[in-house]
Amino acid sequence: MTSNNLILASSSPRRQEVLNQVHIPFSLRKQNFDESLITETDPHKKVEQLAWNKGKDVHIQDGEVILSADTVVSYQGKIFEKPASEDEAREMMRSMSGDVHEVITGVYICSKENEVLFTETTEVEFWEIAEEELDWYVKTEDPYDKAGAYGIQSLGAMFVKRINGDYYTVMGLPVSRVVKELKDFSIYPFPPN
Numbered sequence: 001m002t003s004n005n006l007i008l009a010s011s012s013p014r015r016q017e018v019l020n021q022v023h024i025p026f027s028l029r030k031q032n033f034d035e036s037l038i039t040e041t042d043p044h045k046k047v048e049q050l051a052w053n054k055g056k057d058v059h060i061q062d063g064e065v066i067l068s069a070d071t072v073v074s075y076q077g078k079i080f081e082k083p084a085s086e087d088e089a090r091e092m093m094r095s096m097s098g099d100v101h102e103v104i105t106g107v108y109i110c111s112k113e114n115e116v117l118f119t120e121t122t123e124v125e126f127w128e129i130a131e132e133e134l135d136w137y138v139k140t141e142d143p144y145d146k147a148g149a150y151g152i153q154s155l156g157a158m159f160v161k162r163i164n165g166d167y168y169t170v171m172g173l174p175v176s177r178v179v180k181e182l183k184d185f186s187i188y189p190f191p192p193n
């Protein structure tokens with residue numbers, strides 16, 4: 001059985017962390033796709049287009065499998081990506097306070113012979129967040145490199161009342177679905193029988 005080499009086309013430390021967590025070996029290849037080129041307003045289509053373009057942006061060789069992803073928050077018809085300022089982070093978090101939003105991650109996996117593109121969605125419910133909590137939170141580093149202006153795996157955990165779906169979809173890589181799909185690309189967390 002020949003095995004392929006997995007290349008993660010992402011600079012997200014979270015995506016690296018969850019692949020390491022399930023013992024899938026990979027190397028990194030930087031993608032430089034300009035995300036502002038995608039103007040799609042449907043969040044599911046948007047993350048698919050972004051994941052696909054990020055994956056297509058890197059060079060691929062025989063025996064390699066490219067994995068790329070994109071995560072957005074969807075709330076009442078609006079798409080929240082990474083906040084550009086304290087005000088934007090406060091506005092995103094304030095609007096989602098006490099309510100349910102969706103976190104959608106698109107994933108693209110391809111080799112020279114095969115490809116798959118899919119999304120996973122997780123509902124997240126926030127507690128009511130007080131103004132003084134928001135003032136304090138937006139002064140921390142936590143919101144700024146994350147879609148929707150919070151990190152479920154970091155300080156932002158304190159705002160989360162409940163989730164419905166894969167926790168790792170919120171963190172940026174729905175890892176159990178990814179592991180399943182990678183089997184079709186001869187990539188396994190353990191040697192196959």
Ligand SMILES: Cc1cn([C@H]2C[C@H](O)[C@@H](COP(=O)(O)OP(=O)(O)OP(=O)(O)O)O2)c(=O)[nH]c1=O
Nearest residue numbers: 010011012070071146147150151152170171172
């Ligand atoms: C909602 C939420 C998002 N995020 C992160 C996951 C993603 O890294 C980020 C969304 O940005 P993305 O544009 O999906 O990814 P990225 O820019 O970090 O990395 P790359 O494009 O190189 O793959 O938000 C969390 O870490 N925790 C959370 O709770």
